[in-house]
Amino acid sequence: MNLKELYQEIILDHGKNPRNLKKTENFNKDAKGHNPLCGDKVHIFLKLNDNQKVDEVSFEGSGCAISMASASIMTDLIKGKEVNVVKELINDFLEMIKEKNSLKSNNLSEDEKTKLMSLSGVKQYPMRVKCATLSWHTLTSAINNKNEEINIEKFD
């Protein structure tokens, strides 16, 4: 276990000053996520353009440093990407955080990979994995346009 790996500078920075923490105007997809055990909540807003690219993305919510950083990094990362690429990234991230030690996507720059990998410290903290994954699961729901609230318990 290693707190320094969990709370890397980049996590603390995104946790404290989350990017894209607002409600996108004219969003055309959204979903809410909720972890009943700890009370974390997130609401993702997506604006896809006609080419199925993410024009804008933002989130509202509250939670621990890990969950806020995860949502912040995630929203930064997917902006401008195509929905299919985003779906691939979600899987890649979830696999990394749960089982694998690296990201395999070809659609990420080294810099982006480094950012995402900063979340890998939660691996050693199984109860905190949910904090890191809530926004990603919720993003999937938003893309699939599920209206029901996502309860993270479903995913584990």
Place this chain on the structure above:
Amino acid sequence: MNLKELYQEIILDHGKNPRNLKKTENFNKDAKGHNPLCGDKVHIFLKLNDNQKVDEVSFEGSGCAISMASASIMTDLIKGKEVNVVKELINDFLEMIKEKNSLKSNNLSEDEKTKLMSLSGVKQYPMRVKCATLSWHTLTSAINNKNEEINIEKFD
């Protein structure tokens, strides 16, 4: 613990050939008793005369040797006695079976005392005390003319 004391000849005799096992005609008091844990049942019929003496008494029911012997000996014993004496005997018997080592009543002959004391072997078998007391509790109910069925659990 001593099986010989529990299953004395007199108990086995009354258990096997219970006296007064029938339904008294023209009874004027009766009550049912039941031990839900073991399924023992007894129905006591009393015919009191105008002088509040027990003219006739009998019982119906089924149960173990102890409970049948107890009902048999009890009914034998109270026949012809006054209700107040019967009440005293009930208390005397219940005290003897639960705490004391002897009967204190002046209304019993030595022979009657010996008969009753034959039931004292159950003292060493706490779970069987209920078998010995069911008919006595039910007799109380009959005297008091309670119509509700007596559930022996109440008394312990």
Place this chain on the structure above:
Amino acid sequence: MNIDNIKKEFPIFNNKVHNNDLVYLDSANSSQKPQVVIDRIYDFYSKEFSNVGRSLHYLAVAATNMYESTRSSVQKYINAKDANEIVFTKGATEAINLVANTFGQKYLKEGDEILLTELEHHSNYVPWHYLRKTKGIKIEFADVNDDGEVTIENIEKKITPKTKIIAVTHLSNVTGAILPIKEITSLAHSKNIPVLVDGCQGAPHLKIDMQDLDCDFYAISCHKMYGPTGLGILYAKKKWLEELPPYQGGGGMIGEVKKEGITYGDLPNKYEAGTMATAQVIAFNESIKFLNKVGIDNIIKHEKEIMDYGQEILRKNNSVRLIGNPKEKGAVLSFTLDGIHAHDIATILDEDGVAIRAGHHCCQILHDKLGFAATARASLGIYNTKEDLDKLNESINKCKKIFNTK
């Protein structure tokens, strides 16, 4: 692990009862516990104790993982499709109450029928009886035959277009009859009727495969399965757990809680309100491991051998009347003795260290039908041996001597 000297895994047998070796023939009531289970409880409380699910600290995380690990073990043991189909309860009785209550709430209305059998334990009757009062439903009982069995034909006879659920025992705790569950579920499902199985006696003694049996609900008593007291299991097909309303309400089973309303958590949380029997669940994993080590096939073979032997010697004993003679029979030998009441038998046997049960065994309807208020019951567990049954027979002979019967 060799079943022939498995008694030594159970520390209770190191103790004397009235200066005699313990001959424990009351496993249908509750089974004894192997050392591994007792040790697990001890170690958990001494070194690892925490509540599960709620806290994030080391002990809580470890306990939560162990707790969920039992759920997976149970899932595998009973071959359920999904670990979320395993709900921990305080006992089989609660498991059946849970189903009767929630199924009744959602699906039953006046005039609907529930089909039970005359073999049912009070725990598989009283919860349904409540619905007579609250919902005006009717209860039908499939007949038990002279051999102490309930046949598929007798089930079929009592099914009507109004039958909404069938609730039957897997293995009778009195006659030992094993019911044809697969045939019952297949018949019932062909008429769109769900089936609850009271698996209290089935789970410790039979191979139980939920996907094979295809029942909708299966209730288990862990303390009869070499596990701790205060724990039961409800297996239920996922669709039911999703569709039925929650049962008890409290911490841990909620989604969101507002003054105006509440949403419920997902499976399995929805049905596990409040602090659960943490230590018991964690220790029960050892019971499952133990059963897996011995092997259910060995258990079945061993128990059958002992039971057959017991039936043989008891049949030779003139005054013994065995209750029921089912073709498929599990580890129970109920009997009466001419001229001697069951309670007297139990007391006399106890003096020799032979522990049996006497009474109606929570099956009054069956006893009414049999015409006995009480019977004596010797029930087997994996630790029993032929010698145990020899001792039973000897003590029965002692009863006859004391009562001077033949």
Place this chain on the structure above:
Amino acid sequence: MNIDNIKKEFPIFNNKVHNNDLVYLDSANSSQKPQVVIDRIYDFYSKEFSNVGRSLHYLAVAATNMYESTRSSVQKYINAKDANEIVFTKGATEAINLVANTFGQKYLKEGDEILLTELEHHSNYVPWHYLRKTKGIKIEFADVNDDGEVTIENIEKKITPKTKIIAVTHLSNVTGAILPIKEITSLAHSKNIPVLVDGCQGAPHLKIDMQDLDCDFYAISCHKMYGPTGLGILYAKKKWLEELPPYQGGGGMIGEVKKEGITYGDLPNKYEAGTMATAQVIAFNESIKFLNKVGIDNIIKHEKEIMDYGQEILRKNNSVRLIGNPKEKGAVLSFTLDGIHAHDIATILDEDGVAIRAGHHCCQILHDKLGFAATARASLGIYNTKEDLDKLNESINKCKKIFNTK
């Protein structure tokens, strides 16, 4: 037994967490177990195990006596009038469900009101919530004030002629507020309203005297009272247990069972359906003996000292915000830390062996009111010391360092 070095009675403290001594500050969630309780469970299973109530053999008789002996001990400990007013349940949550369900069935109808408080744990809200749906009743909440208390005035304000029952916590598991139960019951009874007290946090930390409090129902969680998991207690005045309908149905709680109908057993059997948590009940007697040996007055004094010390050092710590400031306060210290979320605090503290809880503590309504989704909570037990709270404070400072906050 001296409370100052009572830690040594609890074997858990011989173990290290992440190479640190365990600083256990999660007792409001569940308490650790003294050696005597753990030993009792071990011995019972190893040497004395049997189911209770049903069989007549030696082990069964002994177990039944031990089981009932716990009932008497509990009766004395909480000063109930009658041992039959003690019902064993699987937890406090079940105890409250039992009351809500049976009281609701018999006495509530559309438009009736139930009065809770904003402090209530989900376990004292969800069971009542069910009655909104099934019976159309309304739930009112007495306000919590800025100090995290619920005053008698705030209770009185919400009582209307339609109020049919009041259900309140004895000691808040978040703010530590001790509610004026005697005043509440006296006010309520003057209007003929019964009172249920959620005693989960009261029972381990306060002197609880049923005849003095005069409440109608009191729910206890044994695992928070240095006892085993899977066990709770419902105290209820005898007249209620006699008048209310039974809750779960099954073996042991019946009088007579016929195909046409059922009669129920007398108290306490009526509310103890199925095989109970035998080993847990028997072991809980040791918890009561242990508490009696230490003495509740000593416990109260000790815990107050530790708590006062804790409040003092945390108040001096600039970035700590204590939640609530009730005049009467029990062994709970909830707080937030500027700029650091409760879950991050819990994770960092855990690394130092400091076990606290983070979240809404099953009190979402209170957290909504407070405006926090989550708080951190250090809760005390008899084994805590001032050093434990020093370590808590040190670890809090470590959080600040990691997060670079002041």
